């Protein structure tokens with residue numbers, strides 16, 4: 001492998017720039033040429049590609065988003081799109097493609113690997129929902145952004161003795177939700193992974209909390225869960241008499257300067273992707289398992305399912321007392 005192409009795909013995540021920078025600089029260190037592909041797989045189809053130098057990735061480690069931009073590419077899901085991308089990879093002499101993104105992007109990577117292109121995946125999504133890895137780039141920053149919002153909301157909720165119902169991202173997973181329910185001291189958390197009963201899981205802990213003297217309340221709702229924040233807030237007001245307000249944090253959770261943890265993790269994962277290519281490995285994904293950065297087969301990685309920690313869910317309930 002002499003020429004590496006790098007792209008970001010799917011939803012952006014803080015720390016993607018640190019990963020791009022690391023792929024480029026580690027690549028150059030080991031004597032590779034590195035090409036940046038813009039707008040995800042679409043850029044590969046359209047030849048929206050340029051060479052990256054050590055300088056072109058300067059001054060980006062602290063920036064959220066992705067300098068390469070990103071997209072979810074429907075065209076890449078077609079055979080024609082895949083073929084176009086493959087022939088463009090040949091035109092630009094790309095021997096290996098580093099894909100930074102979530103599991104949808106990994107599936108795209110797997111599809112083009114079947115046409116003969118060597119691909120290496122780096123997990124990048126705020127949702128932390130990729131089965132094969134304990135950590136995905138952007139998760140820590142997104143949680144800290146939510147926490148910052150919770151602290152602000154808490155000030156006003158306390159002042160008015162209200163209940164805040166906060167809807168957080170995570171797609172079909174509740175990893176952000178369960179963690180911030182602990183760090184933010186929530187009375188209840190509604191998760192996609194668990195069946196939820198409004199009266200026992202939300203109303204009861206709020207009323208019990210009030211009877212113990214609480215002056216404000218917080219309910220975290222994962223966007224992929226059964227209930228929606230606005231409806232839940234309405235029902236809380238109706239059933240408890242406590243004023244409730246819903247806040248949907250939305251895309252603010254995707255932006256912002258990455259935390260130290262995300263920058264270091266992204267830097268390590270980017271470097272590992274290049275090292276894997278140095279070892280002449282093919283079609284791998286970079287993973288964080290047992291506190292170590294490693295790599296595993298792409299096809300195998302796509303089969304691994306992840307489960308949310310029952311311990312964290314339980315702890316969240318206990319600490320809501």
Ligand code: F6P
Nearest residue numbers: 011102125126127169170171254
């Ligand atoms: O996967 C990241 C994520 O932010 C999810 O948490 C959310 O469900 C989704 O992307 C939103 O997608 P879009 O930016 O296309 O609205």
